[in-house]
Amino acid sequence: MSVVRRGALALASPVLALLLAGLIITVVLAVIGDDIAGFWSVMSSVPEPRNAVAMLNQASVLYLSGVAAAIGFRMNLFNIGVEGQYRLAAFAAGAVAGAAWLPGYLNSLLAVVVAMAVGAAWAGLAGALRAYRGVSEVISTIMLNSIAGFLISYLIVKVGRTTGNATGTDPMPEGSRIGTIAIFPDSPTELYGLSLLAIVVGVLFWLVLNRTRFGFELRATGASDSAAVASGVDSRRMIVTTMLLSGAVAGLVGLPVIFSSAYNYGSSFQAGLGFAGIAVALLGRNHPVGIAFAALLFAYLSQQANLLNILAGISPDIVAVAQGVVVMSVVIVYEVVRRYRVRAEQTQVASTLSAESRAAAPTEGAAS
Amino acid sequence: MSSQVDTTPAAAAGTPAIELRGIGKRFPGVIANHDVDMTIRAGSIHAVVGENGAGKSTLMKILYGVQPPDDGTIAVNGETVTLSTTGDAIARGIGMVFQHFMLADNLSVLENVVLGAERLHGIGDAARERIQEISRQYGFDLDPDELVETLGVGERQRVEILKVLYRGASIIILDEPTAVLVPQEVDALFTNLRLLKAEGHTLIFISHKLDEVRAIADEITVVRRGTTVASVRPDEVTSRQLAELMVGSELPSPSTEESTVTDRVLLSVRDLEVLDAAGRPELSGISLDIHAGEVLGIAGVEGNGQTELVEAIIGMRRLSRGSVRLGDEDVTSWSTKRRRESGIGYIPEDRHRHGLLLDSPLWENRILGHQTRPPSVRGGWLSLRGARRDSTRIVEQYDVRTPGIDTTARALSGGNQQKFIVGREMSGDPRLLIASHPTRGVDVGAQAQIWRHIKDARREGLAVLLVSADLDELIGLSDTISVLLRGRLVGRFDPRAVTPQDLGSAMTGADDPTDEEAPA
Incomplete structure (x- = not known):
């Protein structure tokens, strides 16, 4: 299959999926009797600079969450626990940063390392259960999500403080906070410093996956567990390692907000990013670049949703429905396109080879 | 049953049971059928022979309605038909016995037979009676209430045939029915088949074992490279002539040249025991040595x-x-x-599950293992x-037919996938080559090439462990043959002196199984 055709097919899947999702949402709006034209004009409007920055901030954390999920997906491990991992890790980071055991940025660094370690450990539990006791990681991570929530509620009153209605960890000292980056000069919102982690993680993800032995073994295990085992991959160790890595990246998800905006972990900390990450990873086909586009799209939809109620009188929850529909469309369309691609390639191989054998036929005929 | 068949006016008038004209099938990735013409007389045993990958299976799938043909016509009992589902085929009285049995072990013979055909005679005494009647009529000797898991291979096959008869088939396709049988069971099967023929059934017998075909068939159609190349009567041809029709001018044979066996032991297995999940031994007391330059063949059902x-x-x-030693090292x-x-180079038994990443390009498959x-890979x-x-x-050295190394493994034919695996496993200086059914499901050209590569490996001083179900392959390539029966090595044979019958006896335990080292 030519490079052009392969590329076209790779692009066709998300485009088709989005068209399908748009169609379904339009039908939903029509059935409910909402303002279809209003919905599309709001959703397709160009965002204000401050919205665009908020979008980028949102996209960066969605990207981290998406990569965390994708690391597992690439070897058929369904880490549904990114949600619990990032929240527990964010809490730990907030607590460590607030305790201020170390001065300045050393304190920040420690908090980041602790966040990754906590995320990794929480995921590693599920990994170890799967590898050594055969417990499905889907079940164990879902349970661990729930446990993480209760654990945070329990611990936060021990280490945190209550001001008014809000309970949270101690705010971190000024010197440990991470600055923001101004993108538009007149925008009141700025890009969180740690959003740049998304880029670092993305590059590392690509590099490890495609250029290292570990990445190859991970992909091989995902493509065919039996072939990987026969090729000398220690599948138990791969399961634990992959879950540790996935959890470590999940541990980063909450950090941009904590270090550049909230300065502590509190009860109002944003939940649901882990589940959104699963959808983002699916939409981005677990590919570093694909996930980036998916994260931007999801962030864009969420930001525009805020305007829906004001400008078109439509409840913004329709956008959450839209995001769900996108994921479903993606799963269906990708499978259809995959089958088409397999058939197209087989046909092409058959025709190339038969053309070759026809070219060789005259000599064969002469010999017999 | 017999009344159904004999009174068919078409059969009486001498109309062929099956007539295929110009059948073609362009099937992505594998060799297609083209210009297939075949006439199968009613009430005869018609053999379809051809090497693995010649297109026999595709042809039979077309006839059984699994895949529709792209060109050509099919006539059943003189009537042109379209078979787009297996249901269509069954309705026309065509049944198929697959090479790999499709039986539920934990169900009885009765339950297996009525499964999916409950509407014919129910699931109770009427069905039981019908099964007993068929079993008696054709000498199947099957008890409807016996559990399938207690049955031997030959009996299971008779259950499969019974299933087809129960559904009213008068034209029965048998896909390589003897592949899983030892010689003694083959004789029993042939007795059954002759009885079926005497009752007016038409049998299509797929095989690549020529002696068997000549023993049982009334007519033989040879398939090569996806098309029918000849139709002959068994008394007109010798096995050698048939073989040449099958493979074209050049007949590959696995025969090995002079011995290259050295006295240097490369693989040494001592008293090996493997237990299954329930703690029962799957292998016990296995001891074997393979020397540099030696091919040890493992035979067994x-x-x-x-x-x-x-x-x-x-x-x-x-x-x-037990222990496993490779060269001077204990690798247990x-x-x-x-x-x-x-x-250790490893050509796995199931290349799709253990040898390849099907959706990855060939060059990534080069890395696997x-x-x-x-x-x-360098470092990490x-x-x-x-x-x-x-x-x-x-790709060049091992003649892998592919448009390029960016093609996914899935798109290649079985033979080309296997040649790529052989090439991969021979790189990186292996000392021991483990080849498990290396030519299963590959085309004849690839088979000859793979045989040549195994001979080359032997000549280069590798130790080779060859596991195969193809006795000719084992006899032709091995320096020594050991027989595995119920997890034990029960006999050791010299391939130059052994006959398939000797091996067959050892494989079924017809010899005294306690006689560990049968005389070579």
Whole structure:
């Protein structure tokens, strides 16, 4: 299959999926009797600079969450626990940063390392259960999500403080906070410093996956567990390692907000990013670049949703429905396109080879 | 049943049971059928012969309604039909007995037979009576209430035939029915088939075993490269002539030249025991040595421990007792990766599950199993250039027919996939080559090439463990043949002196099974 055709097919899947999702949402709006034209004009409007920055901030954390999920997906491990991992890790980071055991940025660094370690450990539990006791990681991570929530509620009153209605960890000292980056000069919102982690993680993800032995073994295990085992991959160790890595990246998800905006972990900390990450990873086909586009799209939809109620009188929850529909469309369309691609390639191989054998036929005929 | 068949006016008038004209099937990725013409007389045994991959299976799937043909016409009892589902075929009285049995072990014979055909005679006494009647009529000797898991291979096959008869088939396709049988069981099967013929059934017998075909068939159609090349009567041709029709001018034979066996032991297995999940031994008391330059063939009916033996040696199964030594080192506690690094090439029995990443390009498949070794990997980093260059070398050197190394493994035919695997496993200086059914499901050209590569490996001083169900392949390639029966090595034979019948007896335990070392 030519490079052009392969590329076209790779692009066709998300485009088709989005068209399908748009169609379904339009039908939903029509059935409910909402303002279809209003919905599309709001959703397709160009965002204000401050919205665009908020979008980028949102996209960066969605990207981290998406990569965390994708690391597992690439070897058929369904880490549904990114949600619990990032929240527990964010809490730990907030607590460590607030305790201020170390001065300045050393304190920040420690908090980041602790966040990754906590995320990794929480995921590693599920990994170890799967590898050594055969417990499905889907079940164990879902349970661990729930446990993480209760654990945070329990611990936060021990280490945190209550001001008014809000309970949270101690705010971190000024010197440990991470600055923001101004993108538009007149925008009141700025890009969180740690959003740049998304880029670092993305590059590392690509590099490890495609250029290292570990990445190859991970992909091989995902493509065919039996072939990987026969090729000398220690599948138990791969399961634990992959879950540790996935959890470590999940541990980063909450950090941009904590270090550049909230300065502590509190009860109002944003939940649901882990589940959104699963959808983002699916939409981005677990590919570093694909996930980036998916994260931007999801962030864009969420930001525009805020305007829906004001400008078109439509409840913004329709956008959450839209995001769900996108994921479903993606799963269906990708499978259809995959089958088409397999058939197209087989046909092409058959025709190339038969053309070759026809070219060789005259000599064969002469010999017999 | 017999009344159904005999009174068919078409049969009386001498109309062929099946007439295929100009059948063609362009099937992505594998050799297509083209210009297939075949006439099958009613009430005869018609053999369809051809090498693995010649297109027999596709043709029979077309006839059984699994896949529709792209061109041509099918006539059943003189009437042109369209068979787009197996239901259509069954309605026309066509039944098929597959090579791999489709039986539920934990159900009785009765339950297996009525499954999916409950509407014919219910699931109770009427069905039981019908089954007993068929069983008596054709000498099947089957008890409807026996559990299938207690039945032997030959009996299971008769259950499969019974299933087809129960559904009212008068034209029965048997796909390589003798592949899973030992010679004595083959004789019993032939007795059954002759009875079926005497009752007016039409049998289509697919095989590539020529002596059997000549013994049982009334007519023989030869398929080569997807098309019918000849129709002959068994008394008109010799096996040799048939073989030449099948493979074209050049007849590959696995015969080995002069011995290259040295006295240097490369693989030494001692008192090996492997238990299944329930703690029952799957292998026990296995001891064997393979020397440099020696091919040790393992014969046995499938399921007697061949898979387990190979997986124990490669390190995929834990030993409960015994040791494995490779060269001077005891590798018993080594991981699969370490064993492969130390020089084991592995051609797995199931290449799709164990040998390839089907949706990855060939060059990535070059890395598989060699992910710690140059040229594909240096340190922890992949060398894409190294992997690609070496894949190109394998494609050229091992004659892998592919448009390029970026093609996914799935798109290649079985023979080309296997040639790529052989090329891969022969790179990186292996000392021991484990070849499990290396030519299963590959075309005849690839088969000859793979045989040649195994002979080359032997000549280069590798130790080769060859597991195969093809007795001719074993006899032709091995320096020594051991027989595996119920997880034990029960006999050791010299391939130059052994006959398929001797091996067959050892494989079924017709010899005294306690006689561990049968005279060579």
